[in-house]
Amino acid sequence: MLTCKDFLHELSDYLDQSLDADIRTKLESHISECPNCWVIADTTRKTIQIYKGMDPYPVPADVQSRLMQALERKIAAKQKE
Amino acid sequence: MKNRPMTAPSLAEADEATLVAQSREGDGRAFGELVRRYESKIFRLAQHVTQNREDAEDVLQETFLKAYEHLDQFQGAAKFYTWIVRIAVNQALMKLRRRRTDRSVSLDEAIDTGEDTIVREVAAWDENPEQRFSRAEFGQILDEAIQGLEPPYRSVFVLRDIDELSTEETADALDLSIPAVKSRLLRARLQLREKLTRHFKRKGDDAFAYL
Numbered sequence: 531m532l533t534c535k536d537f538l539h540e541l542s543d544y545l546d547q548s549l550d551a552d553i554r555t556k557l558e559s560h561i562s563e564c565p566n567c568w569v570i571a572d573t574t575r576k577t578i579q580i581y582k583g584m585d586p587y588p589v590p591a592d593v594q595s596r597l598m599q600a601l602e603r604k605i606a607a608k609q610k611e
Numbered sequence: 612m613k614n615r616p617m618t619a620p621s622l623a624e625a626d627e628a629t630l631v632a633q634s635r636e637g638d639g640r641a642f643g644e645l646v647r648r649y650e651s652k653i654f655r656l657a658q659h660v661t662q663n664r665e666d667a668e669d670v671l672q673e674t675f676l677k678a679y680e681h682l683d684q685f686q687g688a689a690k691f692y693t694w695i696v697r698i699a700v701n702q703a704l705m706k707l708r709r710r711r712t713d714r715s716v717s718l719d720e721a722i723d724t725g726e727d728t729i730v731r732e733v734a735a736w737d738e739n740p741e742q743r744f745s746r747a748e749f750g751q752i753l754d755e756a757i758q759g760l761e762p763p764y765r766s767v768f769v770l771r772d773i774d775e776l777s778t779e780e781t782a783d784a785l786d787l788s789i790p791a792v793k794s795r796l797l798r799a800r801l802q803l804r805e806k807l808t809r810h811f812k813r814k815g816d817d818a819f820a821y822l
């Protein structure tokens with residue numbers, strides 16, 4: 531029988547769906563009988579989903595213009611070589 | 612002259628390999644398009660790793676300058692983004708180390724001791740936890756939870772779960788083994804889950820078990 535510790539150890543791969551069918555079946559039968567692990571798996575899955583949906587921060591205009599100016603200088607210097 | 616020249620549609624649609632090849636030949640506009648595609652992701656990564664706005668701005672700039680300078684070292688086998696992520700992570704860690712040594716804290720310091728997985732609080736969440744908060748509050752909860760992670764976990768989590776790099780790409784970008792990426796990711800996810808549970812758990816539903 532799989533322990534809760536075994537389950538947690540495999541949790542990441544389980545949520546990423548990167549496990550072989552037989553170990554997956556064992557994990558699924560564990561959470562069907564273990565409410566704790568079910569909640570942990572469910573809330574961890576939600577945690578991952580929430581962060582996946584985050585948009586990148588836009589680069590502020592002043593930061594971007596400094597970046598572009600620095601690049602232009604770099605490119606000009608490289609072309610002179 | 613404007614800082615962001617209008618990009619011709621052909622540039623915006625060009626595939627990455629073409630843009631890299633053109634940049635190598637000194638085409639600044641092609642390289643500008645690569646910057647445009649990835650700057651906000653690199654900026655986010657830099658902010659998460661350095662946790663300092665000024666450092667993140669430096670990292671953003673240094674990353675693209677270094678990338679341009681060393682473009683001939685880029686092996687076409689990897690994705691361009693993975694390659695610049697590696698540069699960005701190195702720059703960010705350097706900043707972090709510089710700041711941290713001032714306070715004599717080690718970068719690789721880990722908070723838990725060998726135990727793979729520590730779970731203290733188990734409670735189901737509200738169906739739609741974001742509805743309980745304003746957009747700004749919700750965003751702040753997410754940001755603070757990430758900031759509470761130790762740097763080794765934080766960078767793995769950001770690359771794997773926010774930037775959605777593969778385990779292999781993350782290992783490559785951070786110079787870690789695949790098992791190290793996996794174990795750090797698991798800990799990061801469990802720690803974040805725990806931090807978020809404090810905010811998102813169903814009202815009146817207290818921890819009902821300890822493992």
Ligand SMILES: [Zn+2]
Pocket residue numbers: 533534535537560564566567568
């Ligand atoms: Zn269990």
